[in-house]
Amino acid sequence: MKLKQLLFGFLFFSAFTANAQKNTKEVLFTIDDKPYYTDEFSRVYKKNLDLVKDESQKDLNQYLELFVGYKLKVNRAYKLGLQNNSTYQNELKSYRSQLAKNYFNDTKITQELIEEGYNRLQKEVKAAHILILVDESASPEDTLKAYKKIQDIKLRVDKGESFEELASQLSEDPSAKENKGDLGYFSAFRMVYPFENVAFTTPRGQVSKIIRTRFGYHILKVNDIRPNRGEVTVAHIMTLNPKPEDADQEKAKNTINDIYKKINQGEKFEDLAKQFSEDKSSSGKGGVLNKFGSGQLSSEEFENVAFSLKNSGDISQPFQSKFGWHIVKLIERHPVRTLDEMKPELETKVGRDERSKKITASLNDKLRKKYKFKKEAKEYAALAKLVTNDYYENKWVYPTNADTFTAAVLKIENTPVSGKTFLEFLEKQQKSGIAVKPIGKAVEVLFERFIDEQLSQYYDANLENEFPEFSFVMEEYRDGLLLFDLMEKEIWERSKNDTIGLQKFYDETKVNHLWKKRVEATIYSSTKQDIIKKVQGLIKKKASAQEIKDKLNTKDVINVMSNSGTFEEGNQVLPKGIKLETGTSDIVKDGEYYFITVIDKVLPEGIKTLEECKGKLTNEYQQYLEQNWVDNLKKEFNIKVNNDVFEKVKKELK
Known part of the structure; x- marks a missing residue:
């Protein structure tokens, strides 16, 4: 995913801001009679003008070449049917989901959560915990069983038994056997939000009330609180x-x-x-x-x-x-940075953890005011009768005739939501273990949740219509993902697997891949001139590196050290000014160090083998294949540029 994002940032176009403006558009060029307009070209050029480092890409004629090349590749992808690939469709859906998060925010609630998180970041809490595992969707019986377990443990702690020993014996956190539940020091945003809330509100030395997180039931003991070390x-x-x-x-x-x-x-x-x-x-x-x-x-x-x-x-x-x-x-x-300095980072963190549930609740309220919606009472009554007390025990069976409930149970801005959709919602929600009774009341509660979910989905589905900048970015993601898949298929994989082609390319370009002169050597260093002179004398007597160090170093004072290996000309380890020839060098001073180097072998300049330069060579081969590929695409598709329109665009952009 990171590689694809990097590709988008470099190859196609960065996301637009909310200030994107609509321009008058004309057809700039066509590819097989499909039009591409001036407004898109101008928009992406302006947006990327300060991002490109290659001055040639700022030239409008060159930029048009790049833009047409990009659209040619996208057309090739559609021609191959890559848009029908399930992986592509899932990734596009994932990208859209990530982008849409920016539109599901509440500034006021977010700011409150940012300030709460920042205030907690001023401290670090050292805590231990005892965990009894239970899934969020566990049955009421399993949930009650887990709760009784943690309740019994809490009672034993309250009566004075060792928290640490009980954690070691009874906690279902796998690490507890060794660490006795100790979590070390942590600050805000390191634990799930409900756990963090209790950790930062329980006094030092005290044991918390029972809390539930998505992992199960916990009790925690706060062992220490200290200022954040920064x-x-x-x-x-x-x-x-x-x-x-x-x-x-x-x-x-x-x-x-x-x-x-x-x-x-x-x-x-x-x-x-x-x-x-x-x-x-x-x-x-x-x-x-x-x-x-x-x-x-x-x-x-x-x-x-x-x-x-x-x-x-x-x-x-x-x-x-x-x-x-x-x-x-x-x-x-x-030290811990100021709130203003940390705000963008904290906003991202708030959106990623369970704090975001507060933001969701605020959004639900806004959407109920934004859209007109109506519950269809007759259809709702018929559906409610289908839900029995088995629902409480996770044994309620989805009706076999659910497909017949096509009539609307809810309408949002005159868009119908079928009874079948509500039945599917009920089936999924059954695992949440709702405790509201009687069952009719439980269904009413669930229908309110259903309304919120459907309003959110309606809002999400209409983001492109309500926010033009969102539509622009999604179009780019759509084409960019296709381009990535196409490049992987036609360029990158080929460059990795085409051993014959790579060998041929190496034969043609190997003079560009050269080793500098290299030496097999041992380098001795010391801050003392008299010591390095002694090293010089011992080298003349054929003493080994270890013998030299044994003779000149003592238990308390290290006078000389050595470094052996193969070093290429220019390597920072080699003393400056040393002659790369076999034998023992003169003493060289570099900074505060004296060096003497014994060169056993000189390896001459030469062409690297294919294996020695394979990484760099493969990258160059990819560029070579891509250029030839684009030239072929220009022959495969019929391109017509409206030069008069392009001249107008150039005047506007200049």
């Missing part, structure tokens, strides 16, 4: 934990301790991270990680050490996590 930016140096089959199980620990000694000797953390950290995603940046808050990493040990550092520049002692051995340096602390 976020931190840190750098780290890591040596990976050894694998069981590794001969030297102490290597990672010994290496990190050696690095720590060098830091204490005054060597720069960033330089050591670049040379020795085995976290390749951060080593090139001096070990710097993206900022994070409590609970955002998969290592509590790492978080606790990071947050224990007080001042920028503070460095931890070596410690071990489940990933490896680390040294952490604090770069910056980031």
